[in-house]
Amino acid sequence: MGMIEDEIARLMQKCISCGKCTPYCPSHKYGGVDPHEIMIGGEDDVSKCILCGTCSQVCRRSDPFTVMRDLKALANNLHVSDAYKQTGLAMPQADHPSRTELEYEWNGDDTYIMPGCVVKCKAPYLEYAALTAVKTVGKTCSELKDSGCCMRPPQFREMAGTDRHDAVVKMVANAQGKELITLCGGCTDALVSEGQKTTNMIEFLYNNIDKLPKFDRKFKVALEPGCSCMPLKKNMIAIVEALGCEFVDNGMGCCGKDTELAETMMADREKECGNGCMIIVACPKCFTKYDAQTDGMPVLFLSELVAWAAGHTETFKYHNIPIEPDKEEFYKPRFEGFIPKESKGMRW
Secondary structure, eight states: OOHHHHHHHHHHHHOOOOOTHHHHOHHHHTTOOOHHHHHTTSOOOOTTOOOOOHHHHHOSSOOHHHHHHHHHHHHTTOOOOHHHHHHSSSSOOOOOTHHHHSOOOOOOSSEEEEOOHHHHHHOTHHHHHHHHHHHHTTOOEEEOTTOOOOSOSGGGGGSOHHHHHHHHHHHHGGGTTSEEEESOHHHHHHHHHTTOOOEEHHHHHHHTGGGOOOOSSOOEEEEEOOTTTGGGHHHHHHHHHHTTOEEOOOOOOOOOTTSTTHHHHHHHHHHHTTTSSEEEEOOHHHHHHHTTOTTOOOEEEHHHHHHHHTTOOTTGGGOSSOOOTTSGGGGSOSOOSOOOOOOTTOOO
């Protein structure tokens, strides 16, 4: 057996077959993988696993999320990508006009931002919004030097755990002990699991809630924190309300990422958010999914909402779904009637 196979066997042996992971798995609720069956060897197809990590958040004995990543790596013959070897990021960086059009005025070292691979490679303008939000609450900010991947994706499972740990520790050390803000909940979880101190953007804004700007009008918003940030949903609600928005108390769930379940899951997410005029997200992957929806609702990343309240809308032009705050129609909820609240497969 190889290193990955040994890890799978060890973690499966620790499973006490309580089955607690199954009802909380968003994939299972949509006919996908059953993490309990995977852990006891009853199933081995992980193609519909979303890799949200919820299974390990509720498990007190083992680590089914790591088993899922290991099995994904083996099933898909995943290896450390050339992109990572060249740039330190898990995927290639797409060409994007915001890279040259937006001027990043990094202004100090109160905090450092770790954008994460999805932001850096697919939606770089979200880092600009994060910088603006940090400055809005009176903190100085710089991008983390040599900021790269958090090592969470399954392509890194072939590496020894000590090598992954060392890569994370080396990167975080560039924050020089100052507050490190992560824009991705997966990055937050990955760094914390390696014993590193970090603050998710939701936590940062909540900790500075008394310094947030406020809109001069009230409008209704739906929230989708994303799987990794779901434990912070109450903080996220408090933030949008402090900005002057009305939270519509929608159900929340998983976007499905890149699995075959995503289309159905995203249709449910859009429906449950219908009482709002826009969706506010805190997960970069979720952001890319919502902003790519045909006839989808407008979506903003949480830091974009804060930046907007402070008068900054520079990132809006890069959205696929138009953000048009100058049009009154923009503030009209998608649906005025009652929407049943059912969040499938989420713990919180």
